[in-house]
Amino acid sequence: MAFGLEHPETYRLIFMEDPKLSAELFQDKQHGEGPRSFALLISACADLKAAGRAPEATPAEQLAEVFWAGLHGIISLKLTCSGFQGSPAEVLAQTLVATLVQGPKPGKRAR
Numbered sequence: 001m002a003f004g005l006e007h008p009e010t011y012r013l014i015f016m017e018d019p020k021l022s023a024e025l026f027q028d029k030q031h032g033e034g035p036r037s038f039a040l041l042i043s044a045c046a047d048l049k050a051a052g053r054a055p056e057a058t059p060a061e062q063l064a065e066v067f068w069a070g071l072h073g074i075i076s077l078k079l080t081c082s083g084f085q086g087s088p089a090e091v092l093a094q095t096l097v098a099t100l101v102q103g104p105k106p107g108k109r110a111r
Contacts, residue, residue, distance in 0.1 A: 004075035
């Protein structure tokens with residue numbers, strides 16, 4: 001997140017412009033699979049699930065993708081909607097992690 005906010009033009013170029021650039025970035029040339037960095041994120045989510053700290057019914061791959069999408073969304077909003085005076089990016093990231101790891105509070109439903 002810090003990289004995207006500190007280097008907005010580079011972040012935009014890599015992740016928000018030409019899909020060919022990010023497609024190349026997300027290929028592990030050795031194994032023909034996704035990037036090793038995403039595999040590490042999946043592994044961390046699997047560890048959270050094993051420790052009972054993430055939703056049991058949700059696959060680790062899906063949790064990792066939601067986390068990644070959430071962080072990308074935070075960065076994208078901060079770069080493209082500078083007029084919106086929402087919470088600081090760091091606070092949003094902390095909320096994302098807490099929600100993903102702890103889940104919604106019992107008895108509360110999203111509206």
